[in-house]
Amino acid sequence: MRPDDTAWGDPVDARLIEHLHGGFPLVDRPFAQVADELGLTEDEVIERLTRLLARGVLTRFGPLFQIERAGGAFVLAAISVPEARFDAVARIVNAWPEVAHNYRRESAHRRGGGCACATHRASAAATPLNMWFVVGAESPAAAEAVLQRIEVETGLPVLRLPKEREYKVELKLPIAEAGRGAV
């Protein structure tokens, strides 16, 4: 999926998405309650959500689990993947259901960022850590088992960066404003 900042800009969708950031009601007919709050109909709310999910504007609608609270673990991991093998390695990594998301990343320092410090000179010489993914599993041991299997299947070392402390999760971005900007 490539960045796309022009495909979307319906103000009702924007209000709906912002309203549904959290606090979805635990009542018999929650979509009807949301519809009342927004001056829409129940059918319209369900139809819009279905469409937003189908178009990929929303990646998900439902409960977001914090599996650490039940003994589980999320581990951020990174691999330096040679360019010629990138797609094949992505297929191996993505095939694991425990891989919750996976991004290709590039360092600002590799694009003439102008940083000449020793750390960045050294890292610029090596293959960049260009694949970044998160493994979520029911226990730290289960997460580690997946990471080890990925190392075996890809033949590449995986850098493990587990969360040690959380200062903030999930900013609510000003979506309605972004929607207007994108029109």
Place this chain on the structure above:
Amino acid sequence: MALSEVDRGLIAATQSGLPLVPRPYEALGAALGVSAEAVRERLAGMLASGLIRRIGAVPNHYKLGFAANGMSVWDVADERVDALGARVAALPGVSHCYRRPRRLPDWPYNLFAMLHGRSRDEVQRQARDIEALLGSACRGHDVLYSTAILKKTGLRLRED
């Protein structure tokens, strides 16, 4: 705290999302062999315990106009990282902020702040604000921009 059978069933049944029907909790209950009321009670319980962070929409920031996504990473003095991490987290544009271990010599950074903007310029401005805030406590940093989403499904538990 281990997962109860009902909680595990609820996680498995909702990992791709809530059913988009007028009575989603009834639909979940029917699939799990419990009442809609029991489903709502367990969801409320998991919200209260923090096992569920929120129930709602997960947007694709790219499609909402936040085309630039930068993982900013910082090498911050250990004795100051917690106090400064909390202040970095409060800056606008920072969606997630974590402390993670360094992996020397490959990886010198211990503070991660995810930045979102409509352009890389906007993300760079956010990074400069963080750099100013960290001051002499920071020994180096980088910003890793995402150039493709290879996968984004959220947590999936194994069926077995």
